Each structure stands twice: as structure tokens, then as C-alpha cells.
Amino acid sequence: MKFYLLGVFIYCSILAYSQCPNTYTIVGQVRDIHTDQVIPNARVSIQTKTIETDSNGFFRFEDLCPGRIKLRCVPHFGCEPMDLEIGVPYNDLIIFKVETHQVELDELLIEAYRFPRESQESMSLKTNDITQIKGNTLGEQLIRFPGVTSLSTGSSIVKPVINGMHSNRLVVVNNGIRQEGQQWGSEHAPEIDPNLAGNLTVIQGASGLQYGTDAIGGVILVSPDELRYQKNTAGWVKLNGNSNGRGGGGSGLIAGSFTKSGKWAYRVHGTGRINGTQKAPNYWIKNTASNEYSYSAALGYKGEKFEMDVFYTKYSTNLGIFTGSHIGNLSDLNAAFTASTPKDTGSFTYKLENPKQLVQHDLSKVHLAYNWNKKIKTSVVYGYQFNLRQEYDLHKAYNDSIAALNLPAFELNLWTNSLEVKTEIKHSNRFKSVFGVSGLEQSNAYSGRFFIPNFKKLQFGGYYLGTYENEKWLVDFGVRYDYSKLQVFVYDDNILTKPIKQFQNPSASAGVSRLLGHHWIVRLNMGTAWRPPSINELYSNGLHHGAASIEIGDAQLKKEIVYNSQLGVQYKSHVAKVDLSVFYNYFDGYVNLQPSLPPMLTIIGAFPVFRYVQSNVQIAGLNGRVEIPIGKYVSYQFQGNLLFGTDLRTSQYLYGMPSNRITQRLRFSTARTGTKLNCFVEVELLDVFKQKRYVANSDYVAPPKGYDLLSAQAGITKKMNNGENLQVVLACSNLTNLSYRDYMNRFRYFTDELGRNWTIKVLIPFSITKKEQKHS
């Protein structure tokens, strides 16, 4: 049998290479039938061979004999195979125009809603497209995704919220390393400069499993573009200025390869930003100045079999905290609620006063990878992170000598070492597997006022992920097991105790997508994930300054487990693009901070008491987005999020869920005409409804009323020779200068949101092409 096969192979080879005296090469390109965009990684096959198109959609077959030949193009999962018969020799470029089911937000942003290669929702956007991106923080930039909202503390601390979940229930992955910051506080934003990221991606489902526990709401991937191996030097400069706060910032990135072989590549980036006191429509919001800087450097080597890269980044920010939010006690708090204008409003300055925060994050990474052969690749990633957080209280020390030192009220230091080893196996073009193990070691030390105790944490996990795809179906599935050990160093009645908490649990996820006809894709995803209770939920005990509450942890908390399911449907045609999904999450042991009576008496007066309690909870929701093109230039977009959270034990509404919201956008753009110079104008109306699903008297004040926020932007883009766009955008948020408060902003008790803000942004891409060196 073997000999027979070998015989056939030799015979075929002879046929291919020797039967015809002249062989020919054919070249072609795969493009989208509607948008004419090139499609990379599409599979093109002839009878004897299957290859993938390159990044510009090109494919090439060599050594072909003359005659009729049948080409088959399979662009991606999510499109019908397409056949084309040509005669060889064929001298023109072969163009495949295919239906790809790539659901684009609009023509400028092809990647924005790429039809997922995974079966679950996977959304990504390019941070360099400033015609689409808003804001300077990660939290603001992700809002374009269906189901993503934000949680703020004032105007400078913004955290992403996915389907109502945030902080401890989201994992942020910074360039392949799980970000380990002080994520548990609502006033702690991710310590990441989104400018470094070429892509922001939100994933939910099986592929999120490889990033460990806590990915209950999803995983946010912040990934820089790949190093420019064998490419010329290129980069960009971004500048922006805003009227509210009289702020400005700049960011730049340069990347390229060193040697002639192009096997060594580098990337350097830096960002700086300063902002002064910001203004609500009717008053200055005192002490809201901020400044930040960030830089990074990466160096990589990519050989035929071996790859490696090292990466280092530092992020540092100084944030002023609105003075009126640090209140003495319940009486002060009540006085702040009833005041229509904060009692102390101040004036414009770039200077930060107390209360303020200083946050720094260092991340280093070493990545090694080895390609055993074309099918098997093993990679090792080591990460080291150091997170420093200093919080300064409004109140300086009574003692002058202590006050003169101007020490933070407390300081937290968090060190993390992590190691991950994984092997990817391509069993065939359709079936892929990933096996991996990961470990993490973490220590936390504090000084100053007690907030959370010192701890040491060890975590180990192992996982398997599989993906299978063909023309109609895509299936992905994964399992994972994690073990977590937490040792806490805490004083109990002046005696140091060292309790140990251990948690372990499996996670699993499976999803399936099915293509229906040319226009529809249906997907279903189900899974379970978990997280160990975090340090603040277990051990916080004391007054939370700025929140005017006493928060009490529970050292007996169990792990939190979620069972989730999501059903989605996508439709794309010339008439409309629709994306709709419903989800249902059931939590076993959802940890929530709940009010507890009676108030506690202290020397500073009475304070409401909040305790971390566990309950069984359900969160269900609907995320939808519809885009309708009106003629060649105009498109209308409608996006809505609905969310319902219920505590099943008490049959009451779940505290702290974002209220329902609708976003509508009307966009005029010349981008579809295919010219190099384009312009656009966009008007956006955001309707946020009042949160009516709350338990009466569970909050200091009832949720603020709903609001309609109007914003607009306009810009010009010019396609440069290197294919990147030069962009100039003028934007205005809160166009009507509306005074409003948002339920998801902790400072809603004290101050209005920002008033009108004009922003101007410029992005200048550049590339340096070396003069051709002649070797003769």
C-alpha cells in the first residue's frame, strides 16, 4: 500500500514537473465583492495545492502546465467557496470577487467588526483610526463596541464595563501579559496607554480561557502591531488638544528592522499628556487636573524556526481627585447631595492639590517561540510587573513635621511574576489545538493607612483550546483548571496572623457558528468561568475616604462561579448590517458590596456600613447594532444596550448595573468613492435612560435622571503612499453644554459631568524608505 502511494506521488511529481516543456506562473488577488477591499489569508486552491493569500490579498501558483485549470477560493470561514476556471498561460491578474461576510462598521474601519474567526463575539478596533476613536483612555475608546459601557470616577478615571461587569470581573491583557494592577477599586483605571496598542480587542468565550481566571465579563486585549520584520522603518505622530481643561498631548511611535536580513526589529513609543482643571457647564470642577506619560521599547528576532522578543513599558499618571468628593462624614455627604453647585469650585490651574493619586506601572516581558515544524509551535512568555499606587488624602497631618513630608495617606506596591508555556498545533487546515500551562506569583505590600492587608499569591493553571472550521461551520471549545493560593498577613488584635485561602475550579467554554446563505451568521456560545474572591472583598475593613462609607470584607467568602450563554445573529447585505445578541449569565456566589444597618458610630460621626456579601445573581441583556447606508455618502447607525440584573436570593435588583442606553449616529463620508482625499462629518446622539432598576434606599441618593448627549465630529483623511492615512479631526462633545450626571460615575453625588469640550486631533503617519542599495 505504502509503495503504491509512493508510486502515485512520484508519478504525479513527474507529471507536474516534466510533462510540459514550459511552465507558467499565475498571479491573482482576492477582493471583497462589495467593498473591493483585499482579503488576506484567504485560501486559494488548485487541484494539487492550497495556499493562503498574503497581507495584500495576493496569491501565486508557479510551475503550471498549459491548459484549463480550476481555481477555488475559500476566503474565510463565513463565505461560500467560489470557483473560477482559467486557461494557462494567463497573463492578467486574476481577480476573485468574493462575498466575505465581513461585517464592517463602515468602509474606513474594516477591522472594526471583523467577522470573528472564533464563534463567539470578538470585536476589535484600531486605535490609530482617530476618525472613529474617542477619548484618551482605554475605557472611553472601547465604548464603540456593543455591550461595552464605562464606569467613571470623575472625568479622568474611566474603566470599561462589559455587559455590566467590570474591575475584578474583566481581564486586561497588555501585549500578551495579563495586566496585574490594583484593579479591585472602582477608582482604579487600567494602567495602560492605549496609544501603544495598534488594536483593541474584546473577546468573550473559549479563546479567553488562555488568560486565566477572572475573565467573567470578558478579556480586553491591548496588542501592539507586530514588529516590522523585513519591513522599512515606519511610524506615526499623534497630537491632540482639548478646550475643556486646556489640555494637550502628543504620542509617537517608530518601528523598523535593523539588519539587511530583516530578522531583527524594534519598536519605540512614547506618550505625554497634560490637562488642567476641567469644567462642568456652570462651574470649575476643582482639582481635576491630571498629567501622564508612558513609554515602551521592544526588540525582537524572528528567524526561520526561532523567534524572541523583549518588551518593556512604563506608565505613570498623576490624577487630581475632585476636592468636593472627599467629605468628612454623613452630614457633609448629605450637604453635598443637596447643593446644586459644589461648595468649593475653585478656578483653572494645571497644579494638582490633595486629594490626588499617583499611579505607576512597569511591565517587562520576554517571549521565546520555537517552530518545530510548520504545524507545531511552542512559546514561552515571562512577565514581570510592578504596580505602585499612592493616594493622598485631602487632610494633611496635624503634626507639622509629618505634614511637611507630604507622604501619601497610603501606598500599595504590587509585584507580579508570571510564566506561560503553550504549544499550538495545526492538525490540518481546519483543526487547530492549543495546550498551555501558566503560573503566577504575586506580592503586595502597603504602607500608611490600612486599606488592604499585605498578601502573597500563587496561581497555577493548565488549559486546552480547540478550533475546527469549514465553509459552513466554526466550532471552538476549551477547558481549563486553576488553583489559587492566597496568604494574607494581617493584624488581629495587634497580633500578626497569616491565614491561607485556597481556591480551585475548572472553567470551560464551547461555541458554534453557522453560516446561513450569503447574508446570515448565527452563533451560540456557552461556558463557565470563575474567580477567587479578591483581597478587598476578603479583608477590607475601615473607612473608605472619598466614599464616606465603612467597607467590611468577609474572610469566609467562597469562589464566584458564572455560567453564561450567548446567542447572536449577524446579517450583512447592501440594505443593512445588523448585529444582535442576547446573553444570560447565572452567578453562583456573586460578590457584591451591599448596605448593612445600622450605621457605624465613629469619632467623625455616623457612617453607613457596606459589607461584601455573596448571592446568586442573574444578569441578562441584549446588545444590538444596526447600520443602514443611505445612498453613497450617508449611513445611519443605531446601537442599543439593555441590561437586567437580579439578586435571586433577595429577588431584588442588582446594585450598580449600567442603565439602558441608545446611541444613534449619522455619518456623511466620501470614503466609498475610493479617492485618496476624503472627508467625513458625524453627528452622534446618546440617550441614557434613568436607572429605574434599583432598590429604594440602598443608595445615598436616587439614580440621576436620564440625559441626551449630542456630539459631533468632522475630519479629513488623506491616503499616503505607504497606505496609511493622514488624519485631521475636529470634534465636539456635549455640544449643547448640558448639565447632567451619570449613574455610572461615582462622583454623581457631588458634581455634574463635563461641559462642552472641543478637541482637535492630528495623526501623521510616516515611513522611511532606504535608498536602493546596489549589489552587483
Next chain:
Amino acid sequence: MKKTMMILSILSLALVACKKEKKNTVTNPTNPNEEELITTFKIIFTDVNGVLPNVEAQFVDTDGPGGNNPSVFDTIRLVANATYNASITLLNESTIPTQNITEEVEEEGVDHLFCFDLTSGLNAVITRTDLDANNLPIGITSQWVLGNASTGTSTIRLRHQPGVKTGQCEPGETDIELNFHTVIQ
């Protein structure tokens, strides 16, 4: 070129490895007794005529806000129609030795003000008798002129008013707020 690259990458690896911080502070934290916690509020009333016995009222919460409940919260019991000089003492009894915070409040008198509010019906008139560097009252010492027998609540507040002190209780934030049950008999 290749060698330089190799050296560079090894260097950066070494950098990564060297950045370890001292961790002995993790396993052996200092006991979180705050330097400037006010655990004890004491007010002592002395009869201006030196006839009546002294009256002392205390609030004591040695572990600060949160944790255990206050261990002492006295009622102020004063004699009707008498006049007392009152003096406030603030202590931090969570540390050894005990710290006296009163002196520090006095030094920062220009930023601090004690406010005394009585529920209606409580027959007393309170006047602050000390002055800060700007000739504004502080209230560490005060005079209480009492009327007929009555019962109610005296709210004693320490207001922190850095740079905004005018002698009024607003604006500022509250450092101390205690509602003493008060009996004039």
C-alpha cells in the same frame, strides 16, 4: 551587528531580572496603628466659681473608625444655671506612648474650628474663649453659660478649614462629629 543585538537583548533580560524589589516588608508588615488617629475625645468642665465639682465627658474608640464599636460615649451632665469653662483634649491612645493631638490642632489653629450646636430646648449659651493667629476663635476652650434644667443633644464638631477659615462653621470638612446626650439638672 548581530552580536550587538544579542548583547542588547541579554542586557534587557538582565534588567528585567534585576528589577526585583525588597519583599521582606510583605511578610512582616508594620501594625497599622495610624500616627494621627484621634481615638479619644475628652471635654472637661470647670465651674468658673470653683464651687461645683468638675465634669468630664469622653468618647473613646481605640481602634478608630470601623472594627470594634466605641468603648465609651458619656453623657454630659451639668448643673443648671451654672457657668463652666470647658476644655477639649484629643488623644491617640492606639499608640504607645499616647499622643496628644490637641496641641497640634492648636498649632494649626488658623485651619481649625470647633463648632457647638445644641438642640432647641437645651438651655445653654456657648462662647469660644481662645483665638488663633488671625484672631479668629478655635474653640479648644469655651465658656458654657447654663439656664434652667433641660435635656437634649450637643453636637461638637471639629471643622478643618485650610485657607478658608472665617470663623463660620462652613466651608470645610469634618474631622470630628460627636452627638453628646446632654442633661442640665
